[in-house]
Amino acid sequence: MTSNDVPAPGAPAGRRRVLGRGALRVEPESEPVAEVESPTEVESPAEADGHDGDEPGDGVFKVRLANFEGPFDLLLQLISKHKLDVTEVALSKVTDEFMAHIRSMGPDWDLDQTTEFLVVAATLLDLKAARLLPTAEVEDEADLALLEARDLLFARLLQYRAYKQIADIFNRRLDEEARRYPRTVGLEPHHAELLPEVVISIGPEGFAKLAVKAMQPKPKPQVYVDHIHAPLVSVQEQAGIVVARLKELGEASFRTLVEDTTDTLTVVARFLALLELYREKAVALDQETALGDLMVRWTGGEGDTEPTVTDEFDRPPEPPKEDKA
Structure with a gap:
């Protein structure tokens, strides 16, 4: 099994060790990775005015380290693209700055932003711990499991970026839909006159009876023969x-x-x-x-005479007549 990890600090730049089953192999020189230069410190308007610049005006958490300064998402992207070594990032200082950021926001702190920070910080902590462990030739299944777990950490970072991009797409679509308004104009008078008058003749008691009837369990279908006899x-x-x-x-x-x-x-x-x-x-x-x-x-009057009711319904049905040839 081959690890896609970046060489630990202090290892030669021309070679990297490959961990896997069997003997140790040496791969040829890989292309040098560009180093991220430390950004030039520019005095912010807040510092020029003599105010504390730790609290961002837009509510976005920003990291200020010796070798990096910018949004927290950018730090994650640089580490995932191997443009910044995770071992050179002081996670404790990042955590302290985030806690200060939360305190500065007061009761208006964002729960979603805090949750995202905890997920990314925990992933970076596991990744940094795996990078700081001494590397050696893999000989057993336990070491292979550790390497697989380290690969899963990178996959988790990629998933986090994918979910964040999809969330941005959804938010953008919601903003676009919010700018659409339905047509609120009523019907024209000559069309409104064609609508039938709605007459609701049932009261609360009638609705209650309908509700009871609708909520009763339906009986199982049966074939009754009582009407035969x-x-x-x-x-x-x-x-x-x-x-x-x-x-x-x-x-x-x-x-x-x-x-x-x-x-x-x-x-x-x-x-x-x-x-x-x-x-x-x-x-x-x-x-x-x-x-x-x-x-x-x-309306039949008060007399003793009763109206005549025929017995056509009481007579048995007549047998069908036979056709005479």
Whole structure:
């Protein structure tokens, strides 16, 4: 296994050692890596005015070391590109400066910036510890695991940069979308007149019943055979019951007329009887709203004569007629 690590400080510039299984090999000279020159110290406007320049005006944490000065993200990029040796970075001083930066911001410190610093600082600390360990020929699986862990540290740095770039892309798109506004102009008058009137005839109790019905668990699908052996219900008999109740009440809803029924066949028979009575002009029907209560009013008079209800619904079906050849 070959390590892609940069030679430790003090090693010759012309050769580097390769750690792997078997004998030690020596690779040819690699291209020299450009050294990062120390930036020229320029007096900042804050220092020229006599103020403390440790606190950045834009809230971005900046590192000031002997061999580097700039944003913390730039330090990470230089280390990941091998333009700056991690062993030459005083992480303790970087941590102290970051703590001072947090204190200077007071209650307005950024949690996301602090989390990013902890992730990057922990990664750099592990990387620096791995670089400072003495290098030797790899002979066992434990040493190979250490080298793999060191490679994972570099991969973690690359992932951090990738996530940060993607976050910047998302923020830029959010800023672009924030500059778009929806059309808030209403419909033209001639189009608004075409809209139907919305009439909500259900009250809080009705909504509560619908909510209870919707939240009840649905029954398992079953095939019922009770209707096969159910007794026949006479429409004429149910018509007599409806007439007696209407003569007593004068006016009642269909719900009241069928509240004593226990099966669907009886409800259907009473509805058919109601239609027969309406055809004989013995009752008047009124329904104010669609799907509302059906009000039934008796108009057959006070006499003992009852309207005639045919027994066409009570007769058994006629057998089909045979075609005569």
